[in-house]
Amino acid sequence: MDPQVRTFVGTLEGALNAEDIITHLTGCIGCGICGNACAWFLGTNNPQLHPMTRSNLLRSFYFAYIDPNPIGKVLTTLGLKRKPGIAELQEMRDAIFLCCTMCGRCSLACPQGVSNRRIAQLARMALSSCGMVPDTVAEIQRNYQETGHSFGLTSEAVIGRITAIAKGRDISVPIDQPGADYLFACSGIQTYHSPKDVVDSVELLTAGGVSFTLSSGLVDTGTEVLTTAVDPVLGRKAVRNTLEEASRLGCKRVIIGECGCDVRAHLVDLRSFIGADYPDIEIIYVDALLLDLIETGRLLVEPIDMAVAIHDPCWTTRLSGYGPVIRDLLGKCVTEVVEMEPNGLSSYCCNGGAGTLRTYPPTSPGMSRRRQVSVLKAEQMRATGAKMVATPCASCALSLADTSDFYALDLQVSLLCDLVLNSARLASRTRVLEEPPSGKGW
Numbered sequence: 539m540d541p542q543v544r545t546f547v548g549t550l551e552g553a554l555n556a557e558d559i560i561t562h563l564t565g566c567i568g569c570g571i572c573g574n575a576c577a578w579f580l581g582t583n584n585p586q587l588h589p590m591t592r593s594n595l596l597r598s599f600y601f602a603y604i605d606p607n608p609i610g611k612v613l614t615t616l617g618l619k620r621k622p623g624i625a626e627l628q629e630m631r632d633a634i635f636l637c638c639t640m641c642g643r644c645s646l647a648c649p650q651g652v653s654n655r656r657i658a659q660l661a662r663m664a665l666s667s668c669g670m671v672p673d674t675v676a677e678i679q680r681n682y683q684e685t686g687h688s689f690g691l692t693s694e695a696v697i698g699r700i701t702a703i704a705k706g707r708d709i710s711v712p713i714d715q716p717g718a719d720y721l722f723a724c725s726g727i728q729t730y731h732s733p734k735d736v737v738d739s740v741e742l743l744t745a746g747g748v749s750f751t752l753s754s755g756l757v758d759t760g761t762e763v764l765t766t767a768v769d770p771v772l773g774r775k776a777v778r779n780t781l782e783e784a785s786r787l788g789c790k791r792v793i794i795g796e797c798g799c800d801v802r803a804h805l806v807d808l809r810s811f812i813g814a815d816y817p818d819i820e821i822i823y824v825d826a827l828l829l830d831l832i833e834t835g836r837l838l839v840e841p842i843d844m845a846v847a848i849h850d851p852c853w854t855t856r857l858s859g860y861g862p863v864i865r866d867l868l869g870k871c872v873t874e875v876v877e878m879e880p881n882g883l884s885s886y887c888c889n890g891g892a893g894t895l896r897t898y899p900p901t902s903p904g905m906s907r908r909r910q911v912s913v914l915k916a917e918q919m920r921a922t923g924a925k926m927v928a929t930p931c932a933s934c935a936l937s938l939a940d941t942s943d944f945y946a947l948d949l950q951v952s953l954l955c956d957l958v959l960n961s962a963r964l965a966s967r968t969r970v971l972e973e974p975p976s977g978k979g980w
């Protein structure tokens with residue numbers, strides 16, 4: 539057997555659990571319904587991008603090399619069925635890494651409970667282990683290994699970006715402060731693409747009286763090695779680093795920022811990355827914390843008079859269950875929350891997650907596959923009639939803004955924390971006008 543195929547099969551076999559085998563690998567009846575849920579299939583009408591077709595690539599390896607039922611092995615040995623090899627690994631690499639955001643929408647549609655998303659996750663993990671990854675994913679792995687940041691930024695560069703923005707606002711950013719209650723952990727996507735939004739959260743946490751710190755030893759939670767590369771070795775290293783930095787600084791809790799993949803990786807999947815060896819550290823989602831601060835009167839906000847549509851990041855709502863939290867938070871900060879149709883669990887993906895923004899960047903001209911499959915999202919956003927869409931995910935915000943530009947929607951995209959900050963500033967200004975100065979600003 540080719541060594542790359544052997545590594546792939548070995549990793550796959552080691553990662554499978556009973557549910558994977560009974561439901562996801564052997565439960566598909568070939569009805570094709572999942573195709574109606576997938577933007578990448580609907581937007582291209584390409585049968586190669588049907589969720590079932592992609593999943594069947596992984597199944598072909600399972601039946602030929604792993605399945606205890608000998609029928610698959612007999613058929614391939616007799617030459618009655620092709621034995622999958624390097625060509626199929628290459629085909630799987632392109633189908634799974636470049637044309638699937640692991641959004642999980644197809645899983646909701648399946649009458650058999652088959653999760654093509656889980657199959658994509660297993661495929662990515664096994665492909666990563668044997669080095670069969672696209673250049674963009676190899677770059678993530680290399681950068682993270684060399685610098686601890688998936689975009690290759692050093693700790694000094696990240697801290698410099700954040701503190702420069704904070705200085706412009708005349709606020710300070712707590713860094714490496716021992717004994718703080720919370721460690722605020724940001725993803726590489728946030729610190730690379732939207733350091734301003736990190737500072738927005740810093741400003742809000744400070745205003746809410748939260749004892750927190752950032753860490754110079756943690757400038758990327760490793761989201762992309764965890765959820766894009768699904769690299770088991772680097773993923774474990776990333777999660778350990780977050781928990782160890784919290785321990786080093788004496789923080790009992792970790793705040794995860796507005797990054798959908800980070801939410802799923804840390805609030806749902808963490809244990810699967812590091813097993814039972816789980817230190818006594820609580821993980822909390824920043825928007826859940828901000829909502830709590832507002833509801834308990836520790837952070838004052840005043841609704842901004844505008845109608846804002848909400849986009850559910852798939853990994854935050856469908857895959858982690860925070861749909862009600864982000865709606866409640868937005869509802870505190872603007873006068874009208876506009877729903878897209880469909881929304882919540884059934885919402886359409888932004889099509890920019892799990893590495894696809896790197897493959898089809900907003901800077902590239904003309905029609906890309908990501909833009910092509912985003913036509914459904916564009917129609918959905920246009921139909922709201924809103925002039926602004928809010929979303930609590932740095933990656934979604936980039937993809938939606940690009941979709942808005944490309945389809946000429948005349949629509950602004952904002953991160954949710956940006957609106958929370960503006961509504962807090964509005965409340966602060968109103969308070970200043972209504973009350974005599976107390977000598978203490980927020």
Ligand code: SF4
Pocket residue numbers: 575576577578579588589637638639640641642643644645654655658
């Ligand atoms: S997880 Fe999302 S992108 Fe991937 S096949 Fe399913 S619906 Fe399509």
Ligand code: SF4
Pocket residue numbers: 565566567568569570571572573589590647648649650651652654
């Ligand atoms: S909907 Fe489920 S059973 Fe039908 S083809 Fe898709 S994965 Fe298979």
